[in-house]
Amino acid sequence: MTILLTGAAGFIGFHVARALRARGVQVVGVDNLNDYYDTGLKEARLAQLAGPGFSFVRADVADRDAMFALVSDDVTHIVHLAAQAGVRFSLIDPYAYVTANVMGQVVMLEMARQCRRLEHFVYASSSSVYGLNRELPFRETDRVDQPSSLYAATKRAGELMSHAYAHLYRLPQTGLRFFTVYGPWGRPDMAYYAFARAIMAGTPIPVYDGGRPKRDFTYIDDIVAGVIGAMDRPPAAAEGPRLLNIGNHRSESVGRLVGLLEAALGRKAMIRDVPRPAADVAETWADVSAIAALTGYAPATPLEVGIPRFAAWFLAYHGDGGGRKERA
Numbered sequence: 307m308t309i310l311l312t313g314a315a316g317f318i319g320f321h322v323a324r325a326l327r328a329r330g331v332q333v334v335g336v337d338n339l340n341d342y343y344d345t346g347l348k349e350a351r352l353a354q355l356a357g358p359g360f361s362f363v364r365a366d367v368a369d370r371d372a373m374f375a376l377v378s379d380d381v382t383h384i385v386h387l388a389a390q391a392g393v394r395f396s397l398i399d400p401y402a403y404v405t406a407n408v409m410g411q412v413v414m415l416e417m418a419r420q421c422r423r424l425e426h427f428v429y430a431s432s433s434s435v436y437g438l439n440r441e442l443p444f445r446e447t448d449r450v451d452q453p454s455s456l457y458a459a460t461k462r463a464g465e466l467m468s469h470a471y472a473h474l475y476r477l478p479q480t481g482l483r484f485f486t487v488y489g490p491w492g493r494p495d496m497a498y499y500a501f502a503r504a505i506m507a508g509t510p511i512p513v514y515d516g517g518r519p520k521r522d523f524t525y526i527d528d529i530v531a532g533v534i535g536a537m538d539r540p541p542a543a544a545e546g547p548r549l550l551n552i553g554n555h556r557s558e559s560v561g562r563l564v565g566l567l568e569a570a571l572g573r574k575a576m577i578r579d580v581p582r583p584a585a586d587v588a589e590t591w592a593d594v595s596a597i598a599a600l601t602g603y604a605p606a607t608p609l610e611v612g613i614p615r616f617a618a619w620f621l622a623y624h625g626d627g628g629g630r631k632e633r634a
């Protein structure tokens with residue numbers, strides 16, 4: 307069993323790779339180590355993964371030649387997590403999203419078709435596909451044709467292309483709609499991480515609409531359990547492609563997140579109230595009954611447990627002042 311895992315130097319990919327390696331399977335990690343955020347953090351994650359059972363290939367998933375060179379009869383599973391993530395940056399560099407998330411998805415699907423012993427192609431989608439939906443919690447059967455950002459549109463495009471490949475080529479696939487994932491070794495561009503840095507630096511944090519927007523915050527260990535549980539259960543050909551929410555099944559305010567960060571870091575935040583941008587949705591909340599029925603998924607980490615774990619890692623990694631030097 308060899309698992310090809312893209313986005314291995316990224317937040318979720320690193321944690322999934324570590325859990326898979328602990329199972330004793332071979333993991334081939336792929337990542338282009340782009341500089342969307344501190345590459346030093348990506349390299350530090352890879353350094354943690356180095357060792358038996360893990361090999362690394364620096365490559366771009368949108369690069370056909372590089373990805374086709376990795377086609378192998380040993381590959382039984384592909385876990386495709388590489389993407390240009392982040393809602394706000396999609397207003398700044400929309401092309402990066404189309405290259406990584408649309409071209410990258412097609413290249414990965416074409417590559418998957420060539421792996422003759424492939425049992426399952428699992429890929430990351432996002433809760434952002436629910437876009438401007440107002441009915442909560444979000445269910446996999448909800449309409450997903452009203453994205454509020456280009457990021458969301460490219461993630462939905464990936465799901466649709468996967469549907470076509472499942473239909474045409476009977477490629478067993480599962481798309482995972484992650485809901486606001488946080489935890490140690492997290493992503494510096496996300497609010498919880500950027501807030502922690504600003505709190506430690508004593509600089510103001512921009513909080514949208516008085517902290518009222520709500521998110522289904524999902525701890526990384528729960529996400530890893532969901533990814534691996536889903537990976538182990540490929541859909542039967544007759545079932546068609548599968549889409550699953552992975553969330554915490556709780557919707558909590560950003561204001562509460564800030565309060566938990568303050569308590570865990572032992573400092574008060576300087577809050578600057580700003581209006582919520584149009585690309586950001588007001589609330590997310592995952593119905594997780596489908597993945598629970600399939601895998602027994604049961605998120606076990608509430609925000610009040612997960613945030614102190616993140617804060618402890620943050621302080622250890624960055625030092626007390628939050629000031630570890632970053633390389634872009």
Ligand SMILES: NC(=O)c1ccc[n+]([C@@H]2O[C@H](COP(=O)([O-])OP(=O)(O)OC[C@H]3O[C@@H](n4cnc5c(N)ncnc54)[C@H](O)[C@@H]3O)[C@@H](O)[C@H]2O)c1
Nearest residue numbers: 313315316317318338340366367388389430432484486487
């Ligand atoms: N973290 C979340 O809250 C969240 C929520 C919803 C969906 N997702 C999705 O989950 C997946 C993993 O997200 P993450 O939070 O770990 O993000 P991340 O940015 O930490 O990880 C993504 C990794 O992919 C790599 N990458 C980007 N473009 C690439 C390319 N063209 N070729 C090869 N590698 C490339 C990056 O270098 C990075 O290491 C992504 O598909 C993301 O869209 C994440």
